[in-house]
Amino acid sequence: MRDFSLEQLERYSRHILLQDVGVEGQEKLLDAKVLVVGAGGLGCPVALYLAAAGVGTIGIVDNDTVEISNLQRQIAHFTKDIDVPKVESAKEKMLAINPELEIRTYQLMLVADNIRDIIRDYDFVIDGTDNFPTKFLVNDACVMEKIPFSHGGILRFDGQTMTVVPGESSCYRCTFRSPPPPDAVPTCSQAGVLGAIAGMLGTIQATEALKFITGAGSLLTDTLLSFDAKTMNFRKVQLKKQDNCPLCGQSPTITELVDAEQAVCSL
Amino acid sequence: MIISVNGEEKFLNEPPVSINELLVVSEVESPEMVSVLLNGKVIEREKYEDTFIAEHDEVDFLYFMGGGSR
Numbered sequence: 001m002r003d004f005s006l007e008q009l010e011r012y013s014r015h016i017l018l019q020d021v022g023v024e025g026q027e028k029l030l031d032a033k034v035l036v037v038g039a040g041g042l043g044c045p046v047a048l049y050l051a052a053a054g055v056g057t058i059g060i061v062d063n064d065t066v067e068i069s070n071l072q073r074q075i076a077h078f079t080k081d082i083d084v085p086k087v088e089s090a091k092e093k094m095l096a097i098n099p100e101l102e103i104r105t106y107q108l109m110l111v112a113d114n115i116r117d118i119i120r121d122y123d124f125v126i127d128g129t130d131n132f133p134t135k136f137l138v139n140d141a142c143v144m145e146k147i148p149f150s151h152g153g154i155l156r157f158d159g160q161t162m163t164v165v166p167g168e169s170s171c172y173r174c175t176f177r178s179p180p181p182p183d184a185v186p187t188c189s190q191a192g193v194l195g196a197i198a199g200m201l202g203t204i205q206a207t208e209a210l211k212f213i214t215g216a217g218s219l220l221t222d223t224l225l226s227f228d229a230k231t232m233n234f235r236k237v238q239l240k241k242q243d244n245c246p247l248c249g250q251s252p253t254i255t256e257l258v259d260a261e262q263a264v265c266s267l
Numbered sequence: 268m269i270i271s272v273n274g275e276e277k278f279l280n281e282p283p284v285s286i287n288e289l290l291v292v293s294e295v296e297s298p299e300m301v302s303v304l305l306n307g308k309v310i311e312r313e314k315y316e317d318t319f320i321a322e323h324d325e326v327d328f329l330y331f332m333g334g335g336s337r
Protein backbone atom coordinates (compact mmCIF):
# COMPACT_ATOMS: atom_id res chain seq x y z
CA MET A 1 0.00 0.00 0.00
CA ARG A 2 1.03 3.55 -0.74
CA ASP A 3 2.55 5.59 2.07
CA PHE A 4 0.54 8.72 2.51
CA SER A 5 2.49 11.77 3.57
CA LEU A 6 1.19 13.83 6.46
CA GLU A 7 0.24 16.51 3.99
CA GLN A 8 -1.73 14.03 1.87
CA LEU A 9 -3.52 12.69 4.92
CA GLU A 10 -4.60 16.23 5.69
CA ARG A 11 -5.40 17.21 2.13
CA TYR A 12 -7.61 14.18 1.60
CA SER A 13 -8.88 13.87 5.18
CA ARG A 14 -12.51 14.53 4.27
CA HIS A 15 -12.39 11.71 1.73
CA ILE A 16 -10.57 9.41 4.12
CA LEU A 17 -13.26 10.01 6.73
CA LEU A 18 -15.91 8.71 4.35
CA GLN A 19 -16.64 5.07 4.97
CA ASP A 20 -17.16 4.47 1.24
CA VAL A 21 -13.82 6.06 0.30
CA GLY A 22 -11.31 5.81 3.11
CA VAL A 23 -7.59 5.36 2.66
CA GLU A 24 -8.15 2.59 0.11
CA GLY A 25 -10.47 4.76 -1.97
CA GLN A 26 -8.08 7.68 -1.87
CA GLU A 27 -5.30 5.41 -2.98
CA LYS A 28 -7.43 4.32 -5.94
CA LEU A 29 -8.04 7.96 -6.81
CA LEU A 30 -4.33 8.75 -6.74
CA ASP A 31 -3.66 5.79 -8.99
CA ALA A 32 -6.51 6.61 -11.40
CA LYS A 33 -6.34 8.17 -14.84
CA VAL A 34 -9.28 10.20 -16.11
CA LEU A 35 -9.57 11.94 -19.46
CA VAL A 36 -11.69 15.08 -19.67
CA VAL A 37 -12.82 15.80 -23.22
CA GLY A 38 -13.49 19.51 -23.55
CA ALA A 39 -12.18 22.24 -21.25
CA GLY A 40 -15.37 24.24 -21.50
CA GLY A 41 -18.52 24.62 -19.45
CA LEU A 42 -18.60 21.00 -18.29
CA GLY A 43 -14.93 20.16 -18.53
CA CYS A 44 -13.87 23.05 -16.26
CA PRO A 45 -15.77 22.06 -13.12
CA VAL A 46 -15.02 18.40 -13.80
CA ALA A 47 -11.29 19.06 -14.13
CA LEU A 48 -11.12 21.22 -11.02
CA TYR A 49 -13.02 18.74 -8.85
CA LEU A 50 -11.04 15.77 -10.11
CA ALA A 51 -7.83 17.66 -9.37
CA ALA A 52 -9.02 18.62 -5.91
CA ALA A 53 -10.03 15.01 -5.29
CA GLY A 54 -6.53 13.80 -6.06
CA VAL A 55 -7.16 11.86 -9.26
CA GLY A 56 -3.50 11.16 -9.96
CA THR A 57 -3.43 11.53 -13.72
CA ILE A 58 -5.85 13.79 -15.55
CA GLY A 59 -5.79 14.30 -19.30
CA ILE A 60 -7.59 17.25 -20.80
CA VAL A 61 -8.45 17.67 -24.49
CA ASP A 62 -9.46 20.91 -26.17
CA ASN A 63 -8.36 22.68 -29.30
CA ASP A 64 -9.65 26.15 -28.46
CA THR A 65 -8.31 29.25 -26.82
CA VAL A 66 -10.17 31.16 -24.12
CA GLU A 67 -12.64 33.81 -25.30
CA ILE A 68 -14.34 36.43 -23.18
CA SER A 69 -17.77 34.85 -23.81
CA ASN A 70 -16.51 31.64 -22.16
CA LEU A 71 -15.94 33.25 -18.81
CA GLN A 72 -19.64 33.34 -17.86
CA ARG A 73 -19.51 29.59 -17.17
CA GLN A 74 -16.09 28.06 -17.85
CA ILE A 75 -14.82 28.56 -14.34
CA ALA A 76 -11.26 27.32 -14.78
CA HIS A 77 -10.57 30.23 -17.15
CA PHE A 78 -9.96 33.73 -15.85
CA THR A 79 -10.01 37.12 -17.56
CA LYS A 80 -6.22 37.08 -17.78
CA ASP A 81 -6.43 33.82 -19.77
CA ILE A 82 -8.15 35.27 -22.83
CA ASP A 83 -6.36 33.94 -25.95
CA VAL A 84 -4.55 31.27 -23.91
CA PRO A 85 -5.14 27.65 -24.98
CA LYS A 86 -7.92 26.26 -22.78
CA VAL A 87 -5.91 23.17 -21.89
CA GLU A 88 -3.05 25.33 -20.57
CA SER A 89 -5.37 27.60 -18.66
CA ALA A 90 -7.14 24.61 -17.08
CA LYS A 91 -3.86 22.88 -16.27
CA GLU A 92 -2.58 25.93 -14.44
CA LYS A 93 -5.65 26.06 -12.16
CA MET A 94 -5.66 22.30 -11.58
CA LEU A 95 -2.02 22.37 -10.49
CA ALA A 96 -2.64 25.43 -8.35
CA ILE A 97 -5.25 23.38 -6.47
CA ASN A 98 -3.18 20.23 -6.36
CA PRO A 99 0.47 20.36 -7.45
CA GLU A 100 1.11 16.64 -6.99
CA LEU A 101 -0.91 15.55 -10.01
CA GLU A 102 0.15 14.62 -13.51
CA ILE A 103 -1.84 16.77 -15.91
CA ARG A 104 -1.59 15.83 -19.58
CA THR A 105 -2.79 18.33 -22.13
CA TYR A 106 -3.98 17.55 -25.63
CA GLN A 107 -4.48 20.68 -27.68
CA LEU A 108 -6.17 19.04 -30.61
CA MET A 109 -9.50 17.98 -32.08
CA LEU A 110 -10.53 14.44 -31.31
CA VAL A 111 -11.13 12.65 -34.57
CA ALA A 112 -11.62 9.07 -35.69
CA ASP A 113 -7.90 8.74 -36.35
CA ASN A 114 -6.57 9.78 -32.94
CA ILE A 115 -9.26 9.14 -30.36
CA ARG A 116 -8.68 5.46 -29.68
CA ASP A 117 -4.97 5.93 -29.07
CA ILE A 118 -5.65 8.78 -26.68
CA ILE A 119 -8.43 7.25 -24.58
CA ARG A 120 -6.83 3.82 -24.35
CA ASP A 121 -4.56 4.93 -21.54
CA TYR A 122 -7.40 6.09 -19.25
CA ASP A 123 -9.71 4.40 -16.76
CA PHE A 124 -12.63 6.74 -17.26
CA VAL A 125 -13.58 9.41 -19.78
CA ILE A 126 -15.71 12.52 -19.30
CA ASP A 127 -17.61 13.78 -22.33
CA GLY A 128 -17.84 17.53 -21.98
CA THR A 129 -17.90 18.28 -25.68
CA ASP A 130 -19.99 20.90 -27.40
CA ASN A 131 -21.11 19.07 -30.50
CA PHE A 132 -22.94 15.91 -31.43
CA PRO A 133 -20.44 14.41 -33.87
CA THR A 134 -17.81 14.40 -31.12
CA LYS A 135 -20.28 13.09 -28.53
CA PHE A 136 -21.03 10.14 -30.78
CA LEU A 137 -17.34 9.68 -31.55
CA VAL A 138 -16.53 9.57 -27.81
CA ASN A 139 -19.32 7.03 -27.27
CA ASP A 140 -18.24 4.82 -30.15
CA ALA A 141 -14.54 4.92 -29.27
CA CYS A 142 -15.20 4.25 -25.57
CA VAL A 143 -17.47 1.31 -26.39
CA MET A 144 -14.87 -0.11 -28.78
CA GLU A 145 -12.05 0.34 -26.25
CA LYS A 146 -14.33 -0.77 -23.38
CA ILE A 147 -13.67 2.37 -21.36
CA PRO A 148 -16.44 3.67 -19.09
CA PHE A 149 -17.49 7.27 -19.62
CA SER A 150 -19.92 9.93 -18.54
CA HIS A 151 -22.06 11.63 -21.16
CA GLY A 152 -23.13 15.18 -20.43
CA GLY A 153 -25.14 17.83 -22.21
CA ILE A 154 -26.51 21.22 -21.28
CA LEU A 155 -28.79 23.67 -23.04
CA ARG A 156 -30.48 26.81 -21.75
CA PHE A 157 -31.73 25.77 -18.28
CA ASP A 158 -31.54 22.02 -18.88
CA GLY A 159 -28.95 19.35 -18.35
CA GLN A 160 -28.70 15.61 -18.92
CA THR A 161 -26.16 12.95 -18.10
CA MET A 162 -25.73 9.19 -18.21
CA THR A 163 -22.86 6.89 -17.42
CA VAL A 164 -21.89 4.14 -19.83
CA VAL A 165 -19.99 1.05 -18.77
CA PRO A 166 -19.33 -0.80 -22.04
CA GLY A 167 -20.31 -4.45 -21.94
CA GLU A 168 -22.54 -3.87 -18.92
CA SER A 169 -24.88 -1.01 -19.65
CA SER A 170 -26.57 0.63 -22.59
CA CYS A 171 -24.55 3.09 -24.65
CA TYR A 172 -25.42 6.61 -25.80
CA ARG A 173 -26.33 5.23 -29.24
CA CYS A 174 -28.76 2.73 -27.74
CA THR A 175 -30.99 5.69 -26.92
CA PHE A 176 -29.77 8.44 -29.23
CA ARG A 177 -29.15 6.63 -32.50
CA SER A 178 -27.27 9.18 -34.58
CA PRO A 179 -26.38 12.86 -34.49
CA PRO A 180 -29.41 15.07 -35.16
CA PRO A 181 -29.38 16.93 -38.49
CA PRO A 182 -27.16 20.03 -38.08
CA ASP A 183 -29.95 22.39 -39.15
CA ALA A 184 -32.18 21.11 -36.32
CA VAL A 185 -29.58 21.81 -33.64
CA PRO A 186 -30.34 25.16 -32.03
CA THR A 187 -27.97 27.71 -33.48
CA CYS A 188 -25.58 29.73 -31.40
CA SER A 189 -27.70 32.83 -31.49
CA GLN A 190 -30.96 31.04 -30.62
CA ALA A 191 -29.65 28.96 -27.77
CA GLY A 192 -27.78 30.05 -24.71
CA VAL A 193 -27.05 28.54 -21.37
CA LEU A 194 -27.33 29.65 -17.79
CA GLY A 195 -23.73 29.54 -16.60
CA ALA A 196 -24.31 27.75 -13.33
CA ILE A 197 -25.99 24.85 -15.15
CA ALA A 198 -22.56 23.85 -16.38
CA GLY A 199 -21.47 23.55 -12.76
CA MET A 200 -24.57 21.57 -11.79
CA LEU A 201 -24.02 19.02 -14.51
CA GLY A 202 -20.23 19.01 -14.47
CA THR A 203 -20.09 18.23 -10.78
CA ILE A 204 -22.50 15.33 -11.31
CA GLN A 205 -20.15 13.99 -13.99
CA ALA A 206 -17.13 14.43 -11.71
CA THR A 207 -19.03 12.61 -8.97
CA GLU A 208 -19.71 9.70 -11.30
CA ALA A 209 -15.99 9.44 -12.10
CA LEU A 210 -15.09 9.45 -8.40
CA LYS A 211 -17.76 6.84 -7.67
CA PHE A 212 -16.55 4.65 -10.50
CA ILE A 213 -12.95 4.80 -9.29
CA THR A 214 -13.70 4.21 -5.62
CA GLY A 215 -16.59 1.81 -6.17
CA ALA A 216 -18.83 3.88 -3.93
CA GLY A 217 -22.57 3.78 -4.53
CA SER A 218 -24.23 2.97 -7.82
CA LEU A 219 -23.65 4.70 -11.14
CA LEU A 220 -26.03 6.39 -13.55
CA THR A 221 -25.76 3.39 -15.83
CA ASP A 222 -28.88 2.60 -17.86
CA THR A 223 -30.22 5.84 -16.51
CA LEU A 224 -30.67 9.23 -18.11
CA LEU A 225 -30.68 11.85 -15.39
CA SER A 226 -32.07 15.14 -16.58
CA PHE A 227 -33.01 18.34 -14.87
CA ASP A 228 -34.78 21.56 -15.61
CA ALA A 229 -33.25 24.26 -13.46
CA LYS A 230 -36.26 26.52 -13.94
CA THR A 231 -38.37 24.19 -11.84
CA MET A 232 -35.47 22.27 -10.28
CA ASN A 233 -37.23 19.10 -11.31
CA PHE A 234 -34.81 16.19 -11.64
CA ARG A 235 -35.91 13.10 -13.49
CA LYS A 236 -34.35 9.71 -14.00
CA VAL A 237 -35.43 7.70 -17.02
CA GLN A 238 -34.62 4.03 -17.00
CA LEU A 239 -32.78 3.00 -20.14
CA LYS A 240 -31.83 -0.40 -21.43
CA LYS A 241 -29.45 -1.91 -23.91
CA GLN A 242 -31.30 -2.01 -27.24
CA ASP A 243 -30.93 -5.14 -29.36
CA ASN A 244 -31.01 -2.99 -32.48
CA CYS A 245 -28.36 -0.51 -31.32
CA PRO A 246 -26.15 0.15 -34.35
CA LEU A 247 -23.06 -0.03 -32.12
CA CYS A 248 -23.58 -2.47 -29.25
CA GLY A 249 -26.67 -4.32 -30.49
CA GLN A 250 -26.96 -7.82 -31.88
CA SER A 251 -25.98 -6.97 -35.44
CA PRO A 252 -23.94 -3.80 -35.25
CA THR A 253 -23.56 -1.70 -38.37
CA ILE A 254 -20.90 0.56 -36.86
CA THR A 255 -17.69 -1.41 -36.70
CA GLU A 256 -15.15 1.32 -37.23
CA LEU A 257 -14.90 5.01 -36.43
CA VAL A 258 -15.69 7.63 -39.04
CA ASP A 259 -15.71 11.40 -38.78
CA ALA A 260 -19.11 12.97 -39.19
CA GLU A 261 -19.75 16.45 -40.49
CA GLN A 262 -19.00 18.96 -37.78
CA ALA A 263 -21.67 21.52 -37.10
CA VAL A 264 -20.19 23.26 -34.13
CA CYS A 265 -22.29 25.69 -32.22
CA SER A 266 -20.66 28.10 -29.83
CA LEU A 267 -22.56 27.21 -26.73
CA MET B 268 -57.16 6.51 -23.14
CA ILE B 269 -54.69 7.30 -20.40
CA ILE B 270 -50.98 7.14 -21.13
CA SER B 271 -47.88 8.53 -19.52
CA VAL B 272 -45.69 11.07 -21.30
CA ASN B 273 -42.38 11.91 -19.65
CA GLY B 274 -43.68 10.52 -16.39
CA GLU B 275 -46.89 12.52 -16.41
CA GLU B 276 -50.37 11.20 -17.05
CA LYS B 277 -51.97 12.32 -20.24
CA PHE B 278 -55.48 11.76 -21.52
CA LEU B 279 -55.99 11.15 -25.22
CA ASN B 280 -59.58 11.18 -26.40
CA GLU B 281 -59.31 10.02 -29.98
CA PRO B 282 -57.26 6.90 -30.34
CA PRO B 283 -55.55 5.48 -32.31
CA VAL B 284 -52.67 7.88 -31.96
CA SER B 285 -49.35 7.31 -33.69
CA ILE B 286 -46.00 8.48 -32.33
CA ASN B 287 -46.07 11.16 -35.02
CA GLU B 288 -49.44 12.41 -33.84
CA LEU B 289 -48.39 12.26 -30.20
CA LEU B 290 -45.35 14.43 -31.02
CA VAL B 291 -47.72 17.02 -32.49
CA VAL B 292 -50.26 16.84 -29.66
CA SER B 293 -47.45 17.11 -27.14
CA GLU B 294 -46.18 20.23 -28.91
CA VAL B 295 -42.68 18.88 -29.42
CA GLU B 296 -41.15 21.71 -31.39
CA SER B 297 -38.31 19.90 -33.13
CA PRO B 298 -38.88 16.14 -33.27
CA GLU B 299 -35.41 15.75 -34.84
CA MET B 300 -33.97 16.71 -31.46
CA VAL B 301 -35.89 14.00 -29.64
CA SER B 302 -35.47 10.29 -29.20
CA VAL B 303 -38.72 8.45 -28.47
CA LEU B 304 -38.97 5.62 -25.97
CA LEU B 305 -42.17 3.57 -25.94
CA ASN B 306 -42.34 1.38 -22.85
CA GLY B 307 -38.56 1.50 -22.65
CA LYS B 308 -37.95 0.60 -26.27
CA VAL B 309 -36.39 3.08 -28.68
CA ILE B 310 -38.65 3.70 -31.67
CA GLU B 311 -36.83 4.40 -34.89
CA ARG B 312 -37.85 7.53 -36.77
CA GLU B 313 -39.10 5.60 -39.81
CA LYS B 314 -41.58 3.85 -37.56
CA TYR B 315 -43.18 6.93 -35.98
CA GLU B 316 -46.01 6.88 -38.50
CA ASP B 317 -47.15 3.32 -37.93
CA THR B 318 -46.38 2.84 -34.28
CA PHE B 319 -49.54 3.38 -32.26
CA ILE B 320 -49.98 4.17 -28.60
CA ALA B 321 -52.11 1.87 -26.47
CA GLU B 322 -53.77 2.37 -23.10
CA HIS B 323 -51.31 2.73 -20.21
CA ASP B 324 -48.31 3.02 -22.52
CA GLU B 325 -45.35 4.94 -21.20
CA VAL B 326 -43.77 7.32 -23.66
CA ASP B 327 -40.63 9.34 -23.06
CA PHE B 328 -39.37 12.11 -25.27
CA LEU B 329 -35.64 12.35 -24.58
CA TYR B 330 -33.97 15.49 -25.88
CA PHE B 331 -30.61 15.55 -27.58
CA MET B 332 -28.50 17.87 -25.49
CA GLY B 333 -25.19 19.16 -26.77
CA GLY B 334 -23.33 21.95 -25.11
CA GLY B 335 -20.54 21.72 -22.67
CA SER B 336 -17.37 22.97 -24.21
CA ARG B 337 -16.77 26.13 -26.22
Ligand SMILES: [Zn+2]
Pocket residue numbers: 170171172173174175241242245246247248249
Ligand atom coordinates in the same frame (compact mmCIF):
# COMPACT_ATOMS: atom_id res chain seq x y z
ZN1 LIG C 1 -25.67 0.74 -27.68
